[in-house]
Amino acid sequence: MMVKTGNVGSAVRKLFCNKSLNDMEGKENGSPAIGIDLGTTYSCVAVWKRDRIEIIPNDQGNRTTPSSVAFADNERFIGDAAKNQGPTNPTNTIFDAKRLIGRRFSDSVVQHDMKLWPFKVIKGPTDTPKIVVSYKGQQKEFLAEEISSMILYKMKESAEAYLENTIKDAVVTVPAYFNDSQRQATKDAGTIAGLNIIRLINEPTAAAIAYGLDKSYDVIGKMNVVVFDLGGGTFDISLLTMAESGNFEVKAVAGDTHLGGQDFDNRMVDHCVKEFKRRCNKDLTGNQKALGRLRFACEKAKRILSCTTTTSIELDCLHDGIDFSMKFSRAKFEELNMGSFNNCINTVEACLNDAKMDKSCVHKVIIVGGSTRIPKIQSMLVEFFNYKELCKSLNPDEAVAYGAAVMAAKLSGNNSDIRVRDLVVCDVTPLSLGVEVTENVMSVLIPRNTPIPARKSKQFTTRYDNQSGVAINIYQGERSRATDNHLLGKFSISGIPPARRGVPQVKECLEIDANGILTCTTEILSTGKMEKLTVTNENGRLSKEEIEKMVKDAKKYKLEDQEFKKKADARNALEDCLYNMKNMIKDHKIKNTARLEKLKNAIADTTCWLAKNKDASVDELQREKACLESI
Numbered sequence: 001m002m003v004k005t006g007n008v009g010s011a012v013r014k015l016f017c018n019k020s021l022n023d024m025e026g027k028e029n030g031s032p033a034i035g036i037d038l039g040t041t042y043s044c045v046a047v048w049k050r051d052r053i054e055i056i057p058n059d060q061g062n063r064t065t066p067s068s069v070a071f072a073d074n075e076r077f078i079g080d081a082a083k084n085q086g087p088t089n090p091t092n093t094i095f096d097a098k099r100l101i102g103r104r105f106s107d108s109v110v111q112h113d114m115k116l117w118p119f120k121v122i123k124g125p126t127d128t129p130k131i132v133v134s135y136k137g138q139q140k141e142f143l144a145e146e147i148s149s150m151i152l153y154k155m156k157e158s159a160e161a162y163l164e165n166t167i168k169d170a171v172v173t174v175p176a177y178f179n180d181s182q183r184q185a186t187k188d189a190g191t192i193a194g195l196n197i198i199r200l201i202n203e204p205t206a207a208a209i210a211y212g213l214d215k216s217y218d219v220i221g222k223m224n225v226v227v228f229d230l231g232g233g234t235f236d237i238s239l240l241t242m243a244e245s246g247n248f249e250v251k252a253v254a255g256d257t258h259l260g261g262q263d264f265d266n267r268m269v270d271h272c273v274k275e276f277k278r279r280c281n282k283d284l285t286g287n288q289k290a291l292g293r294l295r296f297a298c299e300k301a302k303r304i305l306s307c308t309t310t311t312s313i314e315l316d317c318l319h320d321g322i323d324f325s326m327k328f329s330r331a332k333f334e335e336l337n338m339g340s341f342n343n344c345i346n347t348v349e350a351c352l353n354d355a356k357m358d359k360s361c362v363h364k365v366i367i368v369g370g371s372t373r374i375p376k377i378q379s380m381l382v383e384f385f386n387y388k389e390l391c392k393s394l395n396p397d398e399a400v401a402y403g404a405a406v407m408a409a410k411l412s413g414n415n416s417d418i419r420v421r422d423l424v425v426c427d428v429t430p431l432s433l434g435v436e437v438t439e440n441v442m443s444v445l446i447p448r449n450t451p452i453p454a455r456k457s458k459q460f461t462t463r464y465d466n467q468s469g470v471a472i473n474i475y476q477g478e479r480s481r482a483t484d485n486h487l488l489g490k491f492s493i494s495g496i497p498p499a500r501r502g503v504p505q506v507k508e509c510l511e512i513d514a515n516g517i518l519t520c521t522t523e524i525l526s527t528g529k530m531e532k533l534t535v536t537n538e539n540g541r542l543s544k545e546e547i548e549k550m551v552k553d554a555k556k557y558k559l560e561d562q563e564f565k566k567k568a569d570a571r572n573a574l575e576d577c578l579y580n581m582k583n584m585i586k587d588h589k590i591k592n593t594a595r596l597e598k599l600k601n602a603i604a605d606t607t608c609w610l611a612k613n614k615d616a617s618v619d620e621l622q623r624e625k626a627c628l629e630s631i
Contacts, residue, residue, distance in 0.1 A: 032412065044398055146550055204238035226385075
């Protein structure tokens with residue numbers, strides 16, 4: 001039996017060792033491929049241009065874009081405009097979509113975060129979390145993939161405006177510790193955004209590529225490099241060996257897909273809420289607008305505390321007309337978050353242990369992600385690595401996108417730089433792969449941090465007398481109990497000759513190729529009968545029909561946004577026309593009394609019409625402007 005249900009590429013759909021395979025995946029298509037760092041709090045896009053990497057600014061001129069989407073009465077905002085909606089429109093301003101993507105509603109992580117988010121999350125079909133907002137007078141439900149697709153589309157749009165070219169292909173980064181569902185969901189988000197994701201690349205691996213190409217230091221022979229990536233919502237640690245030839249070999253990865261700057265903000269918010277209650281005997285937790293303003297202020301204070309030792313949080317009329325003011329010291333911030341800081345260092349130590357490498361063998365420590373600007377984290381890292389200087393030559397907010405753009409240039413073939421053409425990256429499996437055996441036990445065949453491609457096998461036996469068949473459930477994860485891990489696929493084999501339990505031998509083999517495709521082979525040793533399954537993770541994924549519907553919805557929202565902008569531009573043009581004519585009258589440029597009177601009446605009528613017709617169409621606005629100008 002040969003069953004192929006799609007392209008799984010389990011936790012291992014990452015990078016590759018096969019250089020000829022890389023060359024096949026990207027084709028010269030006239031338009032460049034871009035690299036996107038799809039972050040929890042901020043995203044960044046870059047491109048290989050003129051034999052170097054360029055970080056692409058957004059429409060506000062900023063080099064990073066908030067990963068936020070907001071819905072107002074008649075308009076959708078993405079990026080900076082959406083983030084600015086947070087304090088005043090918290091229930092319709094979506095952030096942290098990356099913390100939801102690829103997860104179940106029943107996941108304890110989702111249940112915990114729901115208590116902190118001002119927006120509503122409900123249970124959708126197949127235990128999928130859905131975000132509920134109010135838009136155009138209706139309740140709208142969105143999957144995390146849809147919100148992420150809007151952010152990806154914003155990055156695509158920025159790149160197209162900057163490059164004056166249509167963009168289709170992209171390399172998108174994911175946390176090294178993302179499981180298969182999270183990776184697949186990210187690919188789905190790219191499809192909805194109209195992007196062909198030619199590769200998902202681990203964030204710390206992308207950062208290492210950026211530093212390897214940056215040549216901010218000389219690589220002599222082989223160099224062991226630790227990439228410490230602490231962003232807004234995720235934490236990754238990777239240990240790589242970097243060679244002078246341009247090869248990158250990942251030795252071990254570790255991390256937490258639920259640790260970052262947002263957690264530090266939340267602890268500050270919790271502290272302020274408790275302080276407000278202590279002082280005023282009033283509870284803020286039910287006031288989402290107050291919490292939105294407070295969260296905004298806490299994030300700003302956190303950033304300031306990376307530069308100074310004290311700052312103030314000042315908010316007028318925070319709740320029930322009561323002002324709130326308090327001093328916040330760096331020492332207090334560190335005290336609130338020391339548990340998380342210690343967890344980061346413990347994870348670094350675990351990663352080194354997995355690679356069986358002493359910290360003294362690490363040559364360079366690269367820090368990536370906005371949260372690495374926190375002085376305490378830097379000092380703890382320096383101390384852990386025996387006062388080794390940290391690598392900070394690249395902007396920590398941009399290094400991941402930089403590396404993704406390098407990989408995009410290689411895969412697309414749209415570059416002439418030999419450093420990029422000769423780049424070879426060998427990655428590892430971030431999570432263990434195995435099968436379920438007796439009593440719900442997970443039997444690991446391919447341990448985490450195994451270099452790919454890989455092939456491992458084990459022999460199993462029957463549980464009952466005269467058992468004729470075996471069901472094979474394939475899981476991914478680190479828990480001892482199989483069902484606590486992530487189910488990748490299942491199938492069965494029959495035809496085992498009758499025998500007492502424990503006698504028949506069944507050989508189970510898991511094989512991962514350079515593409516990250518996981519194949520499971522089961523063989524009955526006594527008869528030679530074999531069953532083979534190419535495993536994919538369809539469980540909980542969006543169907544082809546659902547993705548197509550979301551693509552159509554994305555186009556609809558795009559058209560609505562464009563229509564809104566046209567109306568806003570037409571309204572502004574009419575208001576400008578009114579303003580200019582009022583100035584003409586004011587400056588006495590019209591001498592004819594009858595004409596002057598007619599113009600004053602026309603201005604008054606148009607001003608009145610504008611006030612009464614707030615939802616006027618583009619045609620109506622343009623018609624009013626034409627009438628006004630004809631006078």
